[in-house]
Amino acid sequence: MKTVVLATSNKGKIAEFNELLKDLGLEVKGLDQFPEIGEIPEPGETFLENAIIKAQTVANLTGLVAVADDSGLEVDALGGRPGVYSARYSGEDATPEKNNAKLLEELDGVAEEERTARFVCVMVAATPDNIRIQSRGEWEGRIAFELTGKQGFGYDPLFFDPELGCVAAEMTRETKNARSHRGKALRALMEQWADFQERISR
Template identity: 85%
Template sequence: MKTVVLATSNKGKIAEFKELLKDFELEVKGLDEYPEIGEIPEPGETFLENAIIKAQTVANITGFIAVADDSGLEVDALDGRPGVYSARYSGEDATPAKNNSKLLDELKGVEEAKRTARFVCVMVAATPDNIRIQSRGDWDGRIAFELSGDEGFGYDPLFFDPELGCVAAKMTRETKNSRSHRGKALRALMAQWPEFQKKVHG
């Protein structure tokens, strides 16, 4: 059983990843099993830069293949914000509730047609020998006028999927994985996995 370490302690993300990776016969661990690693700085200006930093750092420390994603919400009416700052949008003491509240405040008075947005996820798998693959997934939608639903995490209570007619926080995990930016990025990464494994094992 190959071990893959996910460069996150976020229980929601770990659960999503495990679900998405269940067909690959991989033992999936999260950073909660490596408390000595601590918080990894994310100084990058793009999702890709941050994903590479996290994946390579975790691979180097653990000696296993590491998979990291950097993801966030891009809102067209806010010129792409919060983007790479999605998790800390409302400041250093940011929480999902504060972030959602700030987003609603910033979009006050913006009509429905102009509340278009997308979740973006860039994913990187890295080995301790600096062999890497990368992928990207986008999930298009718009920002609702109020919070609803209790599934998911982060901006899910505000992210409305027009095709399904509901916010992400009202979707089952299976439905969300089939639609989400992270699901798309991971499936694109897994499509490269056999070739990646060949490179890794020479």
């Protein structure tokens, strides 16, 4: 199991995963290297459902171990939205810029102490034989009043980490990986990796 397919074409995610997985000697490939797979529907109503769908679909189509995550932003003042719809929050033609603009608009007039939010990531590794492991990571913060920083992607320019006193888009990749929901979920997944390998080889 030297090659793992990451069930995403998002260059930001692929870069983050490569950084996080390099110490395991795993070769990480993104879906951009498997164009025949195309877009994978995400009809699930939870992060876990979508992660399982993506990981199992890619594992079945490639014959390789696949890792998928479904992640998003939960804003308390919005009842947990955008949640599983984070990537398409502003509609079918959503872009990060449009999503951030909509978020700021919906939180207009909401006081700082009520802008609490968290990034959530659920991660699943799957084999073509339906052997799976899963993990979850959360990153608590709040939504800033304006866009700041040029690092990261998605909602990073608005996600403020009170402990560090800056938004995610101002952090180095190393700092973000140490704090982020995705980093936490991946580390939790890696804690299960040796057992996962053993189950695969039986």
